[in-house]
Amino acid sequence: MNSNAGAFTPDSLSVAPRHLEIGGEWVASFAITGYPREVHPGWLQPLLAYPGRVDVSLHVEPIDPVTAANRLKRQLSKLESGRRHTSEKGRLLDPMVEAATEDAYDLSARVARGEGKLFRLGLYLTVHAGSEEDLAEQVAAVRSLAASLLMNAQPTTYRTLQGWVSTLPLALDLIGMRRTFDTSALAAAFPFTSPDLPPADPASVAAPAGVLYGFNVGSQGLVHWDRFAADNYNSVLLGRSGAGKSYLVKLEALRSLYRGIEVTIIDPEDEYRRLCEAIGGTYLHLGEAGVRINPFDLPIAVRPDGRRTAPKDALTRRALFLHTVIDVLTGTELAAEQRAALDRAIISTYQQAGITSDPRTWNRPAPLLADLAAVLTEDTDPVGVDLGARLRPFVDGAFAQLFSGPTTTTPEGHLTVFSLRDLPDELRPIGTLLTLDTVWRRVSNPALCRPRLITVDEAWLIMQDPAGARFLHRLAKSGRKYWAGLTISTQDVGDVLGTELGKAIVANAATQILLRQAPQAIDEIVATFNLSDGEKQFLISADKGQGLLSAGTQRVAFQALASPRENALITTDPAELATSTEPNPVDGHVDLDTAA
Known part of the structure; x- marks a missing residue:
């Protein structure tokens, strides 16, 4: 015997008809004997997401195609014989038998076409609790949850030890209460789904990264998500x-x-x-x-070391952006001759401010929209003069406050x-x-x-x-x-x-x-x-x-x-703000470390 096996052996084990005492823990096991007629993917998720400690164990045994075909044939014969006997006696047909017959025919056809296979499935549950009273409450809750899923959970009475062992990761089914499943139903039963987001590294014990959004409605766990890891x-x-x-x-x-x-x-x-x-x-x-x-500001950034930098084509990009600005201000897309006049005026406006294609001049104060309007107004081209007149409301009119000076806040x-x-x-x-x-x-x-x-x-x-x-x-x-x-x-x-x-x-x-x-x-x-x-x-x-x-x-x-x-x-x-005792944030700042 392996000398390390003792590390996995409980200190004590007490066997009762309906429960076990394993060390300081109380457990009770159940076998699922009744299943819903139809299941959907992840139908075992409510059991897996139960807030208490519940072990869910699936034991799957494949059935070879020949045996599966013979069993289906015998089952169909029994069902058809029962239907004929009921019909000959003039009795009403049993809806349960009718449904079972339809399911058997459908399953037999899928197996014959090779669209699925048959398996024997054993589903067992073990409920853990800290005391006998707590165990009774947990057992009642789990059985109610199983009943809501149209499953019948029967206690493994006088076989509590075998039921507990059957839910351990030992691949031992000592209960042997099986039910026939086809491929699609078995795939839907596999407990490989979870209401929780998978961690980035399941093997890591570090705290989850990302932002805490709240708690999981299905499992009561916490929902963390890192958008920068997507x-x-x-x-x-x-x-x-x-x-x-x-x-x-x-x-x-x-x-x-x-x-x-x-x-x-x-x-x-x-x-x-x-x-x-x-x-x-x-x-x-x-x-x-x-x-x-100021829309004329060049995209100049200050590095951590204090140096000012900008893209090599910063002036060209700004000139192109100003075309879009004028489009929005005038409310129409400019014609070709208007764009030509505007392009000349933009270059001239920057030159009058001492800004040229030489990056060394880009640190100088940028011109304003009023400077551009003045250049357009003085243009010899009537198109430019008209464009300058259309900018007047934004220069010295009712809408001038947004453009009447340099940018106020960086x-x-x-x-x-x-x-x-x-x-x-x-x-x-x-x-x-x-x-x-x-x-x-x-x-x-x-x-x-x-x-x-x-x-x-x-x-x-x-x-x-x-x-x-x-x-x-x-x-x-x-x-x-x-x-x-x-x-x-x-x-x-x-x-x-x-x-x-x-x-x-x-x-x-x-x-x-x-x-x-x-x-x-x-x-x-x-x-x-x-x-x-x-x-x-x-x-x-x-x-x-x-x-x-x-x-x-x-x-x-x-x-x-x-x-x-x-x-x-x-x-x-408004109701919370009216009764809030928090200080006015304008009166003082809040430390982010303490706000957490």
Whole structure:
């Protein structure tokens, strides 16, 4: 006998008719004697996800085709004989016998065509508890769970030791209570599915990486997910109004900051100001007096060592971008002669500011939109003069506040929030364009390479603008090259899934989160994400904060979970804010280490 076997031998073993005492533990075993007529993939998952300790053991024995055919033939003969006898006596047919006969014929045909094989299956359960009273409660709960799955769990009375051994990883079936299964039913019975996301390294004992989203609705375990370990770093979050989208987005952003990930948020509804100011982020409130973004700024970045760098074609790229800016400001696509006049004016405007193709001149202050309008107005070409006149409302008219001076705030730091709520409707397209351009310049600069998340809340507002939709599509496809992930959050599913660009953005998101959905939109969600009937019903009836996280082939239902400190920073519930005892975040910053 192996001398190491003693390490696996219990200190004591007491055998009773219906339970065992193994050391300080009480166990009871059961054999499944009744099964549902039809099963679906993962039908044993509720047993595997039971919150207590339950061992589930499957013993599978293949039946050779000749024996299987003979047994099926005898079984069909018995069933047909019984049906004829019942018919001859003038009795009503037994529905159970009719169903069994149909199943036998179907199984016999599949076996004859080689589409499946037969197996003998033994399914046994062992319930563990710390005391006899606890064991009785656990046994009742497990038997009720089995009954809800249309399975009959019978205790291994007076064979408790054999039942326990049959559930150990010894490949010994000492009970021998088997049931015939075909290939498809056996495949569905294999316990290779789990409601939990698989860990990145099952052999590692380290804490799970990524962001804690909440707890698993099915197993009560914790749901961790690292977007930067997926094929791409993009995420799409869809849910109806009031389902908890912004709450979850803020929670993910806050916990990403804990990990040292830089976060940029485009906020159309001004929901992130409190969080931004509480943790010392950079807040740009476009539309507020004195807040400006100069579209003529060259994409110059400051390296950690203090050196200023820019792409070799920075001036050319900026000139091309200014064509798009003027298109948005004028509300029309410029004609060829207008573009020619504009191109001459842009080059002349930069030259008047002392900026040429020589990179040494790029550190000089950039010109303003008013300078471009002046150059166009003085142009000898009437086309340029007309274009300069069309820019006047944005230079010295009602809409000049966004362009009336140099850029006021440099979007730098661990968290940057661009608030677009107070932009006038006439300035919202250009404000969105300038915001997206600022974000992209920072993301695509190789001198600032670091993990980033760019969050666009209520993305349907930006998707309505063609320039905004194109930017999101570009970032979704190219962000991974720059170590950046895009987060799209929206309540208007139709505006995202109803366009080709929106579908492309969803298709390029390795992480997809679905919160509660309206019945009117659920069919489109089901078709797009290939949801099952159970997942469809879950999304229709989900509580606030509950959702379905899809990562590749893995899906998990979860409930968002935040600490009281995090909840105080991210909630927008008026009732909670009215009774909050948290200090005003404007009065002082919050230490991220203590906020965790």
